[in-house]
Amino acid sequence: MLSDQPYLQSWRPVYELSSAVLWFTSMNTALCLSFFSPLPLSGFLATASVCAGMTVLRLGQALPRWQQHRRLKGQSLSFLALNPQQCLKLQQDNEQKGLWLGWGFEWQREHGQKAWDLMKSDNMPAKLQNSMGAHWIHGMADHEQPLFQPLEQVQMHTMVIGVPGSGKTRLFDLLVTQAVLRGEPVIIIDPKGDHDLASHTQRSCELSGQRQRFMKFHPGFPAESVRINLLQHFNRSSELASRIAGLMPSSGNNAPFQAFAQKAVDAVVQGYLLCGQRPTLVLIRQGLESGVTKLLIRALTMVCTQHQAQAEKAVAQQAKQPQPKNQRQPSSKSEQLAKAWINYYRDEIMPEHPCTDVEGLISLFEHDRAHYSKMIATLLPILGMLTGGALADLLSPDPTNINDHRPCTQTTALVEQQKVMYFGLDSLSDPMVGKSIGQLLLADLAAVAGDRYNYSMQEGEKQAKPINLFVDEAAEVLCPQLLSLLNKGRGAKFRCYVATQTLADFEAQLGSEAAAQQFIDNCNHLICLRTQNPETQKFITDKLPPVRYRYFIRNQGVSTDANRPMEFTGNLSEQQLEETGDLFPPQLLGELPNLEYIARLGGGRLLKARIPILTEPQH
Incomplete structure (x- = not known):
């Protein structure tokens, strides 16, 4: 049904301007003739007055349309100097209005009508050669204004899509800066290790007057990096086993190898915990690579002596006795001692006080050595890369080492101390190691979220500050724990920002369109910068009402x-x-200029906005 409101062509030529010029010319002509004509002056003045009035009237009608045509040139790049006054204003705006998303307007039917008319007309503006995109898209509104999103809605997670160079990192700069100024913990996972993002984050901490909040991890700069144990936080030993086994390829025929590796890691972790030792990547590698004999002896000693004080003396005597000829002879004294401990445990301890943790180590010790080596052959190279060279001290730190002056931390401390942590994974140089570190970090954060949800949120700590998690190039570190943070992290006050280039990146990593769709649908808000992928464009605009x-x-x-x-x-x-x-034509998503985006926020809001480039204040 046709609307009752009149429909006016928005992009017709400005005829009123030509009319105004004609009336202005007539006014001047009347005034000039008054000096040479013998006719009465009053007639000429009356004519000139009428012409002047019509000139003003037509100019008033022409000016809005002229400004409308002029707005098709778009806006130039904006720079925002982050000085203390600007930081204070951002803090106040966050408290009163919400998260600042740049300048722009809410895209509604009238803006879509103007864009639709312009694309059908012969008056399409020419694109500038020295800049990318169609700048006229932002000129569909008469005015732009600062755009804000309530902080309560931010916890429903945000996905950012855009091709390289479209402005994803600059958008992260803006969002990270505001999170820092709010005094909230911030964790940034950047697979490529963008130096600008790291330096801008550090500068935000300095401007907030808390330089000590900033911490940085980067495998390419071990001397400047903090040390962090990504296996520090867990509730059950099986969690660590799942994390490490999850680093192995799971496609093809690797499932049996992954299951065996998970079982082996679980047994080793339980052994270290029985001995009162906190497991690290280095210790797990040592336990798997050199065999579990020494660890088994230590664990059995702890278990058996706990119930019988004379166990160690009895086992030492048994180990000195020669083995029967019909049994395989031990290859070393350590192996002989381990067998003696196993026999003692099974004869004296197991009937009354069985320990399933140590029995896992016994099973691993008695497993066929050749088969054992084949089954963990896929896991050992990954552990070797994560524990080789400088990474050994970075990912498996020793807090008691007084000779290492680099800070030593863990994810729980980052949250409790409201730190701003930047993780540069250096995936460009070593993608496999970068991906493994990112997945271990996300798994540790998922454990922190679960612990926070189960305990902290139930102990009356409702005022606990939200945790802001920024993941750039998310397809590089995609794992089940990231999905868990998206669909369950809201209860633990996690605010996740996930950036990617196209939605096809998730499908390529997850292996199916359904799995990728499941991942995407957990983000209530979507910010799209320029994207060339037709499926991504269609996915974004299909969710809008026709x-x-x-x-x-x-x-x-x-x-x-x-x-x-x-x-x-x-x-x-x-x-x-x-x-x-379409409310917003999908093909226009491929013509957005740099630093301009379309945002589809939860609740149905559609924003067209542009963001500034944050710069250092000029002294």
């Missing part, structure tokens, strides 16, 4: 009568029609 656009059809014709060839009739008609179209 609208009806109006247009005119003009018909004209001439007809004659054969009996009266000198007579003819003509007709001219104009008809207004409606057609269903």
Whole structure:
């Protein structure tokens, strides 16, 4: 049904301007003739006054349309110097209005109508050669204003999509800076290790007056990096086993190897915990690579002596006795001692006080050595890369080492101390190691979220500050724990920002469109910068409600009568029609200029906005 509101062509030529020029010329002509004509002056002045009034009237009608055409040139890049005054203003805006998303407007039907008319017209603005994108898209609104999103809605997670160079990192700069100024813990996972993002984050901490909040991890700069144990936080030993086994490829015929590796890691971790030792990547590698004999002896000693004080003396005597000839002879004294401990445990301890943790180590010790080596052959290279060179001290730190002056931390401390932690994974140089570190970090954060949800949120700590998690190039570190943070992290006050280039990146990593769709649907808010992928464009715009656009059809014709060839009739008609179209044309997502985006926020808001480039204050 046609709307009752009048439909006006937005992009017709500004005829009123030509009319104003004509009336202005007439006014000047009347004034000039008054000096040379013998006619009364009053007539010329009256004529000039009428012409002046019409000039003003037509200029008033022409100016809005002229400004509308001028806005098609778009906006130039904006720079925002982060000085203390600007930081204070951002803090106040966050408290009163919410998260600042740049300048822009809410895209509604009238803006879609203007864009639809312009694309159908012959007046399309020419694109500038020295800049990318169609700048006229931002000129569909008469005015732009600062855009804000309530902080309560931010916890429903945000996905950022855009091709390289479109402005994802600059958008992260803006969002990270505001989170830092709010005094909330911030964790940034950047696979490529963008130096600008790290330096801007550090500068935000300095401007907030808390330089000590900033911490940095980067495998490429071990001397400047903090040390962190990504296996520090867990509730059950099986959690660590799942994390480490999850680093192995799970496609093809690798499932049995992954399951065996998980079982082996679980047994080793339980052994270290029985001995009162906190497991690290280095210790787990040592336990798997050199065999579990020494660890088994230590664990059995702890278990057996706990119940029988004379166990160690009895086992030492048994180990000195020669083995029967029908049994395989131990290859070393350590192996002989381990067998003695196993026999003692099974004879004296197990009937009354069985310990399933140590029994896992016994099973691993008695497993066929050749088969054992084959089954963990896929896991050992990954552990070797994570514990080789400088990474050994970075990922498996020793807090008691007084000779290492680099800070030593853990994810729980980052949250409790409201730190701003930047993780540069250096995936460009070593993608496998970068991906493994990112997945271990996300798994540790998922454990922190679960612990926070189970205990902290139930102990009355409702005022605990949210945790802001920024993941750039998310497809590089995609893992089940990241999905868990998206669909369950809200209860633990996690605010996740996930950035990628196209939605196809998730499908390529997860192996199916359904799995990728499951991942994407956990983000309530979507910010799209320039993207060239047609499927991504269609996915974004298909979620918007369809609208009806109006247009005119003009018909004209001439007809004659054969009996009266000198007579003819003509007709001219104009008809207004409606057609269903997209609220935002999907093809325009591939023409967005740098630092401009379309945001589809939860609740149905559609924003067209641009963001500034944050710069250092000029002294």
